[in-house]
Amino acid sequence: MRSDHKFDPVLAADRASRNPGDASGRSRPVLSTENLDAGYGGPLVLHGLTASIPSGETTAIVGANASGKSTLLRALARLLKPARGVVCLDGADIHSQSTRSVAVQLGLLPQSPRAPEGVVVGDLVRRGRYPHQRLFDQWSKADERAVVRALELTGLSDVGDRPIDELSGGQRQRAWIAMALAQDTPMMLLDEPTTFLDIAHQVEMLDLLARLNRSENRTIVMVLHDLNQACRYASHLIALADGRIEAVGHPSEVVTAEMIERVFGLRVSVISCPVSGTPLCVPHTHCY
């Protein structure tokens, strides 16, 4: 398992050998919000939020519980219609575009997805090809290539015939990532991809996403609970508090003890991570 991905020779080789057929060969879509108000019918969760997602980077959305992290991700993924304001994909309102054409630009890993009973890994991953298929289309060579590649990238080639419910939690999560990968979108949105995973599987999952970002040049946007993981893996941080942006930028520039106290109401010391050199927040408690 690679814990330090910053200077990884394998990744460098990956990068050098990437072929033009990859997601990297395509134009990069631009995703942003303007004056976004959103909620679930009751009081608003997001208030006049304006943000943009830098292409080709890994963006982490962080914040306290109920700060609107998942709501922002859901709005970006067009799962939630804004009450006011817009979400723009390539300069046009995402809700004015055909959902299918958006689906070839944006992939999503939903929070705690549930697979239908008895589905095998390969079958789930194949379903990710849906937006690329027309009404009477047969399964194409390109579809098959994308599925094989998605299984390889997630290390699931050997378990393609196994039912999802027989897999470990980590493998199951990777199977859903593989489905989103088969969708072959230049941008992927992930809602808490590490929940329910143990620490080793969390690192494995985040390393996989880092690899996808670096070697395939995919834009990654994820909601993360763990601030230190966000600092380590993201090159762009959006910190939310009460549905508003509290801080935005590169973790090494924006993560300070004051910012963390404003966002989480917690006093911390920010030190440099001995492994990655990224900011590391160590909470203060009353017990010491």
Next chain:
Amino acid sequence: MNRTARLCSVAAAGVLGLAIVGLVVGDYPVPARSAIATAVWDRGGEFDFVINSLRFPRVTVAVLAGICLAASGLLFQTLIDNPLVSPDIIGIDTGAAAAAVAILAIGLDARLLPYAAFAGALATAVVIFALSWRRGFSGGRLVLVGIGINALLSAVITYMLVRFPVERVSAAARWQAGTLSGSSWDDARTLAVALVVLLPVAFLLVRRLRIMQLGNDAAIALGMRLEQNRMAVIATGCGLAAIVVAVVGPLGFVALLVPHVARSLAGALTVGVLLLTALLGSVMLLSADLVAQRLFAPTVLPAGVVTAAMGGPYLLAVLRKFNRAV
């Protein structure tokens, strides 16, 4: 050949075998070879009436109605993500029956019955769908509203049966049990026309249902237009169920049970599973019809009584397995 294809071949052989048995067996004995010859290439002759006017149309109606009901059940169970749901349980059949009994009770022409039943089924579907709509669709709500509507309509039927003169409503009571005897080529043709239209739609919807199964978020992310496709599934499923009630009468449990059997044999939803479900629907209805014809011969039971008798114990077994799993 993969597992599903093998299962489909076996089921198709079963349909063919049971259909031949259906032609041969009866009060008037017909040798197997003559039965097939009379039905397929040698029309006329000694057995023409009993084969081509009585048994062959009945067997054909059983095959087609079985396909309709089972396919309808699979659509509903996948859409609502619940193996204990079927059009007859959420009141579609009862809606058809209520309209049919009303036609007979107020003394209108009995030839209107199939049309009334069809209209009743579709109207019930619309009412259930409208009442269960609260800022979006919910499968659970649809089932609960459906069960409520089912109970209400059953009460209406019972009221009509006791309120109106027995000579009028006795025909309705018989129709309500769902019988295949007396099926005509006209009935078979009606079912065939419905299948030619609706079955290809059902097959096209399989790919969409496979996406909708992944949950709302994943389906939207994959570019699925949920509301339109849900409507399409419900309309197709209702159409398939309604046409059978209109032509044959309500036949319980086929739509509930067969998709369940097909899924447990062949696994997650594919086009192959829909094909297998359709074939097994025919197998179940052909067997039910044989039992109905021969069990107390010469007295003939309504096929609906037999499907219910087959379905009840199976349903209990499924529930038992569920309870153990929970």
